[in-house]
Amino acid sequence: MYNFEALMKIIHSASYPIEFGALSSSSFPAILEKDYASAKKVILVDENTHDYCLEYLLTHFEALKDAEIMLLPSGEENKVMEVCFQVWEALSEYKISRRDLIINLGGGLVSDMGGFIAALFKRGVNFIHIPTSLLAMVDASVGGKTGIDLGKYKNQIGVFADPLAIFVDPGFLTTLQDEEKLNGMAEMLKHGLIADSGHWNKLQNVSPLEMPLELIYDSVQIKNTIVSSDPRESGERKKLNFGHTFGHAFEGFLLGSENQVAHGHAVALGMLCEAYLSVEKGLLPTSDFLEIQACIRKNFPLLAFQEEDYPAIYELMLQDKKNHKSSVQCVLLKNIGEAVIDQPLSFTDVELGLNFLLRLVREK
Ligand SMILES: NC(=O)c1ccc[n+]([C@@H]2O[C@H](COP(=O)([O-])OP(=O)(O)OC[C@H]3O[C@@H](n4cnc5c(N)ncnc54)[C@H](O)[C@@H]3O)[C@@H](O)[C@H]2O)c1
Missing domain, CATH: 1.20.1090.10 (Dehydroquinate synthase-like - alpha domain)
Known part of the structure; x- marks a missing residue:
């Protein structure tokens, strides 16, 4: 459906690049293989990006073969502190340090919550956003706002935290409803x-x-x-x-x-x-x-x-x-x-x- 060639455009923001195009033609592999070669990698997904987007990452990027996959329950009702605690406990069990890397693969729920989780764990683990919904590509992943809801109050708990980079690969949109x-x-x-x-x-x-x-x-x-x-x-x-x-x-x-x-x-x-x-x-x-x-x-x-x-x-x-x-x-x-x-x-x-x-x- 998407006439998607290997175009690659880089948008520079104040402190991180936004690379627009096929993930395989981006600097993502180099980051994994060079900058974070010896680091542990964690991929945060929700239930749908686990089923529809994760395989692409695992089969195309050798450096992710040992990555730890952490699953967030999908849906806005799960953008809550209780889920963050579970992920922080898992990160702790997996002995993630500040030199390691968290990859947020998902829609706005994953980028908001994954960024928040990464920013607070051990005072900040580096993270990358790979937005997979149209909304996250054009909006939620860009700008450094991360956070969760407090009851019915949207995004009440959060921090500004910039990712290392954002990779917008519209190829992910093929499975989006x-x-x-x-x-x-x-x-x-x-x-x-x-x-x-x-x-x-x-x-x-x-x-x-x-x-x-x-x-x-x-x-x-x-x-x-x-x-x-x-x-x-x-x-x-x-x-x-x-x-x-x-x-x-x-x-x-x-x-x-x-x-x-x-x-x-x-x-x-x-x-x-x-x-x-x-x-x-x-x-x-x-x-x-x-x-x-x-x-x-x-x-x-x-x-x-x-x-x-x-x-x-x-x-x-x-x-x-x-x-x-x-x-x-x-x-x-x-x-x-x-x-x-x-x-x-x-x-x-x-x-x-x-x-x-x-x-x-x-x-x-
Ligand atoms: N931080 C910001 O600046 C900012 C800006 C706008 C919105 N937001 C937040 O973003 C959230 C909304 O984002 P959203 O609409 O992406 O919601 P979402 O992350 O819940 O994704 C919507 C649905 O699409 C599924 N999905 C995502 N990518 C998919 C893919 N490639 N294939 C199949 N299914 C896929 C998800 O699993 C989910 O079921 C809200 O929490 C909102 O508050 C944040």
Whole structure:
């Protein structure tokens, strides 16, 4: 499906390279065989990347023949401290030292949690990300944010920790489910909305199920440019949270329920609510909003919340890490391609956004 030649492009970030192309043509083998020749190697996978991605690594890279494989249970409900403890105990049993290497092979769950585990173990073991979901390739693996959830509060426990390198090999996408490709596309759409209207326009004309490599590459570049300019999120980087004030609250609210919603899907609906509020606050032209609405409704199923759920959803937003002075701070849009950070949201604003979603569902 992917017309994937051995193209290899290197994107330089502040402190690590992002190599885009076939893993076998990258510097990954050299790192294993030279820099870490005598080191122990640990590969962290979840259940699906164990079944679909691990074999490729083990059969193509001789230096990994004795690697220790550690399995994380898949699913956001497992991005928790209890699982980290189990992995730290296993690392300890396997006598991993700071000179060894951890390879995170998976989606955003594995890169967030694997990075966190590596960063804290013995005050930091070097790690590499090999993202295998579209969402992790274009977003989660890039930028040094690692962490886990605390109950329904997303990514509350975490550290900034940079990997040694990131290897984005789109070949892994061949086994990714269609729904997960859509989840990845949500973050790509976000990149267009906050920073690059040309990227947004191109995304309107492609199938998310057969995402062109150049658009994946462009999204990695957009994310990397933003995080490199503001690694610790004091300004510019906050833009990347567009869709996440509502999105994280939706994800947390439904976490563990039978209606659990994936991160990308939650962010897509979050972007819809936040774009709607951008119009309500006189920032975004209605024509831009209608374009955003059409795209999101075409690609993502709607979800709505009942009025009695609103206070709990608002409560989740109040725990967002980007807030200050106890008020919810949100990213809104000025145009397609331009975002404004630090926009306060009251409970009434949040109600307005949630009512909008509810109306759409009832009108369906
Ligand atoms: N650190 C950051 O900057 C950042 C940014 C965005 C999202 N995130 C986090 O990323 C997570 C979401 O990432 P995600 O959507 O990749 O979720 P995920 O890691 O749970 O992966 C989604 C599903 O796809 C499966 N999968 C992954 N690669 C596969 C492959 N090649 N073939 C078959 N199945 C495969 C996984 O096993 C899982 O079932 C959330 O926890 C979110 O908070 C972090």
